[in-house]
Amino acid sequence: MSGIADVARLAGVSKSTASRALTGGGYVSDDTRRRVSDAASALGYVPSTSAVSLATGRTRTIALIVPKVNRWYFGAIVEGVEQTLIPRGYDVTLYVAEPGSNDRESLYSTYLARKRFDGIIAVALEPDDADLERLANIGKPVVSIGNALSGVPTLGLDNVAITRIITQHLIALGHTDIAFVGSTPPTDAPAKDVDERSIGYRKAMNDHGLAVRIRSVPSTLTITDAYAAAASFLADAGSRPTGVVAACDEVAIGVIIAARRMGISVPTELSVVGIDGHDYAEMFSLTTVEQYPLDQGVEATRLLLSMIEGTDEPARRTEAVTRLVVRASTAPPRSA
Amino acid sequence: MSGIADVARLAGVSKSTASRALTGGGYVSDDTRRRVSDAASALGYVPSTSAVSLATGRTRTIALIVPKVNRWYFGAIVEGVEQTLIPRGYDVTLYVAEPGSNDRESLYSTYLARKRFDGIIAVALEPDDADLERLANIGKPVVSIGNALSGVPTLGLDNVAITRIITQHLIALGHTDIAFVGSTPPTDAPAKDVDERSIGYRKAMNDHGLAVRIRSVPSTLTITDAYAAAASFLADAGSRPTGVVAACDEVAIGVIIAARRMGISVPTELSVVGIDGHDYAEMFSLTTVEQYPLDQGVEATRLLLSMIEGTDEPARRTEAVTRLVVRASTAPPRSA
Numbered sequence: 001m002s003g004i005a006d007v008a009r010l011a012g013v014s015k016s017t018a019s020r021a022l023t024g025g026g027y028v029s030d031d032t033r034r035r036v037s038d039a040a041s042a043l044g045y046v047p048s049t050s051a052v053s054l055a056t057g058r059t060r061t062i063a064l065i066v067p068k069v070n071r072w073y074f075g076a077i078v079e080g081v082e083q084t085l086i087p088r089g090y091d092v093t094l095y096v097a098e099p100g101s102n103d104r105e106s107l108y109s110t111y112l113a114r115k116r117f118d119g120i121i122a123v124a125l126e127p128d129d130a131d132l133e134r135l136a137n138i139g140k141p142v143v144s145i146g147n148a149l150s151g152v153p154t155l156g157l158d159n160v161a162i163t164r165i166i167t168q169h170l171i172a173l174g175h176t177d178i179a180f181v182g183s184t185p186p187t188d189a190p191a192k193d194v195d196e197r198s199i200g201y202r203k204a205m206n207d208h209g210l211a212v213r214i215r216s217v218p219s220t221l222t223i224t225d226a227y228a229a230a231a232s233f234l235a236d237a238g239s240r241p242t243g244v245v246a247a248c249d250e251v252a253i254g255v256i257i258a259a260r261r262m263g264i265s266v267p268t269e270l271s272v273v274g275i276d277g278h279d280y281a282e283m284f285s286l287t288t289v290e291q292y293p294l295d296q297g298v299e300a301t302r303l304l305l306s307m308i309e310g311t312d313e314p315a316r317r318t319e320a321v322t323r324l325v326v327r328a329s330t331a332p333p334r335s336a
Numbered sequence: 337m338s339g340i341a342d343v344a345r346l347a348g349v350s351k352s353t354a355s356r357a358l359t360g361g362g363y364v365s366d367d368t369r370r371r372v373s374d375a376a377s378a379l380g381y382v383p384s385t386s387a388v389s390l391a392t393g394r395t396r397t398i399a400l401i402v403p404k405v406n407r408w409y410f411g412a413i414v415e416g417v418e419q420t421l422i423p424r425g426y427d428v429t430l431y432v433a434e435p436g437s438n439d440r441e442s443l444y445s446t447y448l449a450r451k452r453f454d455g456i457i458a459v460a461l462e463p464d465d466a467d468l469e470r471l472a473n474i475g476k477p478v479v480s481i482g483n484a485l486s487g488v489p490t491l492g493l494d495n496v497a498i499t500r501i502i503t504q505h506l507i508a509l510g511h512t513d514i515a516f517v518g519s520t521p522p523t524d525a526p527a528k529d530v531d532e533r534s535i536g537y538r539k540a541m542n543d544h545g546l547a548v549r550i551r552s553v554p555s556t557l558t559i560t561d562a563y564a565a566a567a568s569f570l571a572d573a574g575s576r577p578t579g580v581v582a583a584c585d586e587v588a589i590g591v592i593i594a595a596r597r598m599g600i601s602v603p604t605e606l607s608v609v610g611i612d613g614h615d616y617a618e619m620f621s622l623t624t625v626e627q628y629p630l631d632q633g634v635e636a637t638r639l640l641l642s643m644i645e646g647t648d649e650p651a652r653r654t655e656a657v658t659r660l661v662v663r664a665s666t667a668p669p670r671s672a
Contacts, residue, residue: 041445061429061452069414075406082405082432086439089446093397094430096418103422109377110425116397227619257619260596283563283593 004045011039061091062304063117065107067098067124071222072250072278073293077123077145080297088305093117099126108134115140119304121297125149126192141307143300145293147192153307155300155318159193159275162289162322163200166273167245169287169324171208174332175243175271178205179213181229181255182247183221194221194247197275201245213241217254221247226254234262234270242333243271249278249288256284256329267331277325285328296320339381346375397427398640399453401443403434403460407558408586408614409629413459413481416633424641429453435462444470451476455640457633461485462528477643479636481629483528489643491636491654495529495611498625498658499536502609503581505623505660507544510668511579511607514541515549517565517591518583519557530557530583533611537581549577553590557583562590570598570606578669579607585614585624592620592665603667613661621664632656 008018013032021028021036028036039045064081066074078094085092095111097103108131112120115138124146127135132150135142144154170178180201182194198214205212217229226246234240234255246252252274259266266272274281277290299318344354349368357364357372364372375381400417402410414430421428431447433439444467448456451474460482463471468486471478480490506514516537518530534550541548553565562582570576570591582588588610595602602608610617613626635654 044449064430069405069418070408070411072406075411078405078430079432082430083439086431086433086442086447089442091429091447091450091452092431093427094400094414094418095422095428096415097422103419106422106425111422111427113380114427116427222615224615224619254619279558279560283560 006043007036007039007045010043011035059091059116059118060089061093061117062301063095063112063120064092065095065097065120065122065125067096069094069096073248073276074123076293077297077300080294080299081121081301082297083294084298084301084305112138119143119308121145121300121304122149122152124193141304143304143307145296145300153303153318155296155303155320157193157291157320157322159196160200160203162275163197163245164204165200165324166275166287166289167201167204169273169326170243170245170271170330171204171210173243173271173330176210177213177241177333178210178243178245179215179233179241180245180247181215181217181226181233181251183217183219197247215244217247217251221251223250223254223257226251227258228254230255230258231262234259234264240264240270242269242335243330244273246272246274249274249276249281249286252286252288252329253278253280253284256286267329268334271330271333273330277323281325282327287327287330288325290323290325291320342379343372343375343381346379347372395427395452395454396425397429397453398637399431399448399456400428401431401433401456401458401461403432405430405432409584409612410459412629413633413636416630416635417457417637418633419630420634420637420641448474455479455644457481457636457640458485458488460529477640479640479643481632481636489639489654491632491639491656493529493627493656493658495532496536496539498611499533499581500540501536501660502611502623502625503537503540505609505662506579506581506607506666507540507546509579509607509666512546513549513577513669514546514579514581515551515569515577516581516583517551517553517562517569517587519553519555533583551580553583553587557587559586559590559593562587563594564590566591566594567598570595570600576600576606578605578671579666580609582608582610585610585612585617585622588622588624588665589614589616589620592622603665604670607666607669609666613659617661618663623663623666624661626659626661627656 004015004018008015011018013036018036021033022040062085068074069078082092095107097107119141122142122144126147142152144152146156148154148156180198182198202212215233217226219225244255246255252272255272256266259270264270274286274288277288281288340351340354344351347354349372353364354372357369358376398421404410405414418428431443433443455477458478458480462483478488480488482492484490484492516534518534538548551569553562555561580591582591588608591608592602595606600606610622610624613624617624
């Protein structure tokens with residue numbers, strides 16, 4: 001098996017230069033780094049990372065914390081982080097735990113306390129004040145996606161503004177009887193996002209002197225839970241709204257599937273708008289405000305790397321990109 | 337900041353015993369381990385894992401390799417692995433790369449070569465002979481989910497038998513004109529699974545002297561791609577089958593959504609069966625063979641831990657649990 005001495009010899013540099021080139025522990029020219037790297041590849045040499053880690057204090061590992069993986073939004077973020085870190089030779093340690101679960105406690109006491117990473121990407125994290133202090137005490141750079149954390153650069157949506165815009169879209173079409181379909185916390189979705197979205201809806205309705213109607217999706221904001229809730233609140237034609245502002249696309253899609261099964265025509269009898277730009281939005285002709293969680297994962301990772309490597313002074317809050325896409329799930333109400 | 341000496345003093349043991357208890361590097365009684373662990377928690381002491389790793393050769397990290405995260409099957413496996421490892425204090429480094437991608441190459445040359453883990457869980461991995469040799473040379477325990485790898489314990493389905501059973505379910509209802517809706521490799525789904533499933537379908541059709549009809553879903557076996565394919569192959573009433581065996585539930589659901597939009601009644605005009613037990617199966621009243629990827633993630637992780645800790649001689653192939661669930665997407669054909 002080849003050692004660092006063999007790599008140094010093949011690259012024509014000293015052992016200490018070869019070591020610096022492979023571990024990132026000090027200045028080496030790009031040309032030398034490439035020669036050493038090629039020599040290491042040719043010989044199949046990979047440095048022991050435990051030793052590298054002790055020597056440099058760097059782990060070349062990023063901690064990624066998400067409440068769920070098996071949801072479109074969270075899965076897309078994870079893929080964006082992976083796509084950015086793999087080509088740079090970083091490892092990603094993934095920690096999946098929902099707020100309120102047992103595993104959520106060991107997040108701070110074990111996983112984060114071990115500090116086996118150079119920085120943290122926290123998705124939809126809802127730390128209390130004690131948690132925030134523990135997070136700060138770790139002394140590693142943190143970037144947040146979704147929820148704004150005090151003192152931490154955050155990539156997120158202006159949920160109030162976005163929900164106001166899609167509610168106004170229905171009002172502009174002539175709807176006056178518009179329900180917000182969301183949930184009451186706690187859910188496994190980012191509760192703060194949902195709360196902000198219901199505020200945006202309320203504001204738009206209040207601006208136009210229209211009555212606020214909230215329809216709750218029990219438990220989680222998934223397609224299946226929204227479908228079950230819609231099957232119930234759409235049943236009575238007398239109390240049925242003509243427009244639905246869904247807290248997210250998965251809720252909107254659940255409502256559309258329920259409506260179709262019940263013979264309620266979308267958009268003739270019921271207009272539905274969502275927020276997300278979910279993979280299934282086009283298939284259901286859903287009018288929505290798109291966001292791009294995969295790109296958010298990429299952006300957050302780049303920001304974190306610049307903080308780790310000290311190359312940039314990052315902004316404190318970055319507005320994620322969004323775009324209103326009008327499709328065929330919205331139309332004027334029949335009475336208009 | 338507290339050191340190992342403080343922990344040892346509080347627990348009433350020697351420094352070397354405290355060190356063994358915290359790192360797993362040698363025998364310590366359960367009672368002592370608990371006392372040391374409690375003392376460490378009380379003092380907020382967490383051992384430096386780089387030092388532990390050099391001392392013990394253990395990283396308390398598991399490598400998890402998946403082609404995608406943002407699909408029901410893969411996402412559920414990741415969650416099962418996480419749920420099993422977090423309470424045991426292990427980290428999970430996640431590596432997401434599709435077969436054929438650039439990142440797939442650095443899987444072997446960088447990620448696996450660094451050996452920053454005690455064992456590997458490989459999901460739907462399709463190594464060639466050279467890859468398999470590299471995998472074996474790493475010298476760490478490996479468990480496979482999905483595809484059977486030579487010399488590696490595998491947790492998977494008997495895809496041929498399962499697809500035969502669901503095809504026979506349609507034949508028993510009186511269908512003779514049954515199409516298999518799947519894909520031709522390469523796709524991002526486990527190609528071997530799909531191939532095995534098409535073989536199971538062919539066998540059942542051949543057993544009954546019925547004509548084999550394959551409908552390809554271009555690109556990936558997702559709901560959206562299957563929806564697009566079905567919108568095309570269901571259009572001509574003359575060539576339309578009365579039964580569809582879908583390669584997986586996502587394909588089946590795409591077919592059902594397309595059929596509903598085209599006014600084709602399921603099951604009166606079209607019976608559809610799937611394989612998976614997807615979260616959406618019940619919402620679409622889908623007859624399917626359920627599998628339980630979250631449980632598979634849990635089982636594979638337990639098996640890997642027993643190999644790492646040397647407590648068990650694992651079986652070479654473990655059949656994953658499945659169950660046929662008959663719902664309302666299947667009925668006798670109208671002509672029967």
